Structure formats: structure tokens, C-alpha cells
Amino acid sequence: MRIWSLGRLISPAVAALILAFGLLVVPAVAQNGSSGSNPTAQAVNEQQLLDELNKVQGRITIPDRKAATLQQPQGRDYQGFHERALPWIGAIAIIGMLLVLALFYLFRGRIRTLAGESGIRILRFNALERLAHWTTATAFIILAITGLNFVFGKRLLMPLIGPEAFSTWSIWAKYAHDFVAWAFMLGVLVMLVLWVWDNFPDRYDANWLKSAGGMFDKSNRTHPPAGRFNTGQKLIFWAVVLGGIALSASGIFMLFPFAFTDINGMQTAQYIHAIVGVLLIAVMIAHIYIGTLGMEGAYEAMGSGTVDLNWAKEHHSVWVDEQQAKTKGGVPPHTAPTPAE
Numbered sequence: 614m615r616i617w618s619l620g621r622l623i624s625p626a627v628a629a630l631i632l633a634f635g636l637l638v639v640p641a642v643a644q645n646g647s648s649g650s651n652p653t654a655q656a657v658n659e660q661q662l663l664d665e666l667n668k669v670q671g672r673i674t675i676p677d678r679k680a681a682t683l684q685q686p687q688g689r690d691y692q693g694f695h696e697r698a699l700p701w702i703g704a705i706a707i708i709g710m711l712l713v714l715a716l717f718y719l720f721r722g723r724i725r726t727l728a729g730e731s732g733i734r735i736l737r738f739n740a741l742e743r744l745a746h747w748t749t750a751t752a753f754i755i756l757a758i759t760g761l762n763f764v765f766g767k768r769l770l771m772p773l774i775g776p777e778a779f780s781t782w783s784i785w786a787k788y789a790h791d792f793v794a795w796a797f798m799l800g801v802l803v804m805l806v807l808w809v810w811d812n813f814p815d816r817y818d819a820n821w822l823k824s825a826g827g828m829f830d831k832s833n834r835t836h837p838p839a840g841r842f843n844t845g846q847k848l849i850f851w852a853v854v855l856g857g858i859a860l861s862a863s864g865i866f867m868l869f870p871f872a873f874t875d876i877n878g879m880q881t882a883q884y885i886h887a888i889v890g891v892l893l894i895a896v897m898i899a900h901i902y903i904g905t906l907g908m909e910g911a912y913e914a915m916g917s918g919t920v921d922l923n924w925a926k927e928h929h930s931v932w933v934d935e936q937q938a939k940t941k942g943g944v945p946p947h948t949a950p951t952p953a954e
């Protein structure tokens with residue numbers, strides 16, 4: 614009877630002890646493991662895996678082996694670049710260029726032809742040159758608008774037109790970007806073949822650069838000698854050619870995803886494409902400014918293909934001399950009278 618009552622007292626105490634052990638000690642051991650580590654707990658610790666292996670990878674049974682990599686640090690870096698750095702780089706380059714041009718216009722106004730019109734027009738760009746230029750220009754403008762949609766569309770356009778309209782527009786913008794790219798590549802290639810010889814450095818470049826082409830001379834009397842293209846135009850030409858090659862190569866990598874490279878190569882292609890793209894847009898804004906509003910008589914060169922002789926003498930005196938030499942001192946070939954008003 615005494616033994617029984619002692620047992621009645623001890624059993625709850627033992628049970629309570631076992632329960633306390635179970636509640637407090639077992640989970641702690643389970644978490645740390647008897648050896649101080651638990652492989653299962655570590656296997657799902659994403660940050661530790663990222664730190665140790667640089668990526669989170671698993672086993673898959675579908676054919677696309679890339680799907681086995683769930684995430685890797687470069688992917689996050691790329692997302693950070695695309696979502697934060699790129700819009701800033703783009704906005705600073707493009708808005709910065711517009712501001713610089715506005716200031717330049719306020720300072721210098723429209724660059725006029727000092728001697729006025731001579732009435733004699735000379736051929737500056739033939740039909741093939743103009744076709745190549747306008748094909749490239751039209752394609753570039755479409756690529757620029759649809760390309761900027763990738764960077765700014767979600768932030769600026771979607772709040773204005775709503776998600777449905779933005780989605781429809783973005784699908785068409787993406788198709789346009791993919792197909793018009795080929796016209797741009799062809800155009801750049803033709804311009805390269807047509808103009809490369811006129812765009813190598815020559816002995817007039819240093820002097821042209823020293824006086825900045827006379828662009829900051831408000832009296833408009835500084836006209837450094839230049840061949841068919843002056844140094845500023847040569848810089849534009851090489852920006853278009855080298856930028857065009859970088860955009861084309863990186864763009865082809867993106868048009869055929871993973872055909873030539875792995876995920877890291879794809880991300881590198883996107884970095885190059887995006888940065889060269891926004892910078893070239895800023896450069897082309899300056900080119901379009903000087904070819905239209907910025908300089909009297911410039912647009913006609915690419916519009917009708919002819920320019921006034923006085924304009925040519927002021928901006929491309931060496932080229933005019935070369936053209937006149939071909940006609941032994943007479944007016945250059947392909948001249949045409951100014952059309953009747």
C-alpha cells in the first residue's frame with residue numbers, strides 16, 4: 614500500500630520531467646543536431662547556400678537544364694541594374710542632352726550661313742546615301758521609342774494608359790523592336806561601306822577640335838577647314854558604327870536566347886545593349902538637333918541631297934576644293950540651279 618502510494622506520487626513527477634525534457638531539450642537537439650549541425654536545415658538556408666555556392670540549384674526532370682538554377686547573385690545584380698541604375702543612366706543621358714542643347718541654342722541661336730545663299734547648289738549625298746541614311750534613321754527612331762518602353766514604360770506610360778492598353782502596346786513594341794532591328798543593322802552596314810573612307814582622321818581634325826568647329830563663336834566667323842565630314846561628324850559616324858555593332862551583336866544574342874551563351878552571357882549582352890542604347894539615343898538627339906534646328910542649310914543635304922555652295926564652303930571648305938579640282942576650278946560636278954520659288 615505504501616509502495617503503491619509512493620508510486621502514485623513519483624509517476625506524475627517522472628512524467629512531468631519527461632515532458633519537460635521533450636519540450637525543451639529535444640527541439641534544441643533536433644535543430645542543432647547531435648554533432649552541432651543539421652544538414653536538412655542548412656540545405657534550405659538560401660542565404661548560406663548563396664554565400665557558399667554562389668547559386669541555389671536543385672534537381673529537375675524537365676529537359677530545360679537551366680531551370681535547375683533557382684537563383685544566383687548575378688541575377689539579382691542584373692535586376693538591380695535594370696530596375697534602378699538603368700533608368701537613372703537613361704534619364705540623365707537623355708534629359709541631360711536635351712538641357713545642354715537647350716542651353717546651347719539660347720547661347721548660340723541657329724547657326725547661319727555667313728555669306729548668304731549663292732544660288733548654286735552642289736550634290737552632297739546621292740540617292741543611295743540618302744536611302745541608307747533615312748532607312749537607318751527611321752529604324753533607329755522606332756528602336757529608340759520601343760526600346761525606351763522597356764526601361765520607362767512600366768513607370769511612365771502604364772499609369773497614364775492603364776495596364777491593358779500598356780500590355781497591348783508593349784507586345785507590338787516588342788515585335789517592332791525585334792523586326793525593325795534588321796533594317797537598322799543593314800542601314801549601318803551600308804553607311805559604313807559608303808562613308809568609312811571619308812571618316813578616317815585627317816590633318817584638319819586637330820585644328821577643328823581646338824576651335825570646337827567654331828560652334829562657340831557667336832560672331833560666326835570661325836570656320837575651320839574640313840573635308841567631306843568635319844571632326845564632329847566623324848565622331849557621330851563612329852558612334853553610330855561602333856555603337857551599332859555593339860547593339861547588333863548584343864541584340865542578336867537576345868533575339869536567340871541561350872543559342873550562343875549561358876545565363877551570364879545573356880545578362881552581359883543585356884547590360885551592353887541597354888547602356889549603349891540609351892547613350893546612342895542621347896548622341897543622336899544632338900545629331901538631329903544640328904541637322905534641323907541647329908544649323909541653317911544642313912537638313913537639305915540629306916533632304917534633297919544638295920547644298921548651297923556658300924554653305925559647303927563655310928562648313929566643308931577642303932571638300933569643296935577637292936570637288937572643284939575635279940572640274941578644274943569650275944563649280945563642282947552635279948550642280949543644279951536653285952529651284953524656282
Ligand code: HEM
Pocket residue numbers: 737746749750751753754804842845846847849850853897900901904905911912913914915916
Ligand atoms: C530625324 C532624324 C535625323 C535627321 C534630321 C538627320 C539629319 C542628317 C543630316 C542633315 C546629315 C548630313 C550632314 C551633312 O551634310 O554633313 C546627316 C548625316 C548623318 N546621319 Fe543623320 N539625321 C537623322 C537621324 C539619324 C540617325 C538616327 C542616324 C543613325 C543612327 C543618323 C546617322 C547619320 C550619319 C552617320 C551621318 C553622317 C555623319 C554626319 O553627318 O554626322 N542620322 N544626318
